[in-house]
Amino acid sequence: SYWPAVYSLDKLQAIKDEIGPVAFASQYQNEVDLMLGGFFGPETLEQFTAWSTRSEGARKKARTIIVVDPAVKGGKRNDCTGIVLASLVEGQVHFRHCLRGQWTKDEIKARVDLLRARYPEATLVGVEVVAGTEWLVQDMQKSGLPVKALRPRQFAGRSKTGRADQARSAFDGGRVAFEPPTADNGLGRLREELMAYRPGNDSPGVDDCADAGVWAIILLGMGRGGSVRLIRGRPF
Secondary structure (H helix, E strand, C coil): CCCCCCCCCHHHHHHHHHCHHHHHHHCCCCCCCHHHCCCCCCHCCEEEECHEEEEEEEHHHHEEEEEECCCCCCCCCCCCCEEEEEEEEEEEEEEEEEECCCHHHHHHHHHHHHHHHHHEEEEEEEEECCCCHHHHHHHHHHHHCCCECCCHHHECCCCCHHHHHHHHHHHHHHCCCCCCCCCCCCCCHHHHHHHCCCCCCCCCCHHHHHHHHHHHHCCCCCCCCCCCEECCCCCC
């Protein structure tokens, strides 16, 4: 630290944990290019609403889900898994919690269980299913969890960018709100990934939380056109 009297290493680490490493690099290390994804308008990611300020009636009527974007291979040396908890309340998707880490299958399930214990109002767990991740859905279903497999090939958007484009209208229309980010709720990670998101597969860093957030918007019926569009089969 160049100013230890004001910004100790511990304080800087706490700030980094709260806002996320990409936002930290941009704001505190002047690496501004990391935040120039441009796919989601920066102003649309600045709508903060504390869950506690929602009316009791609105909170009771809200639909709350957990979405998991799992790594194909779990473990410390493999890709990250992103987990997002969101509620549909008063016409908005309200992002309330985000987790990201390099976890094994059992560690992913344990974190979903922790979120369900903390947010008992969550009624569904959506899991993206690509090659090699069907095992997670099957294991969760065996455990009695209410699980919905999210298969990109069934969705009309198909590609990662196609799904994000479906969700973008919710941001542009002011139908997305974030719990104020803290180190505890991890929403700084979600926002930074959405800020840095670029069409295609060239997003800097990781985008697992952003993918989970996009799926949450779609699963809650707030993507472009409202309902989830499938190539065949019933809507979610």
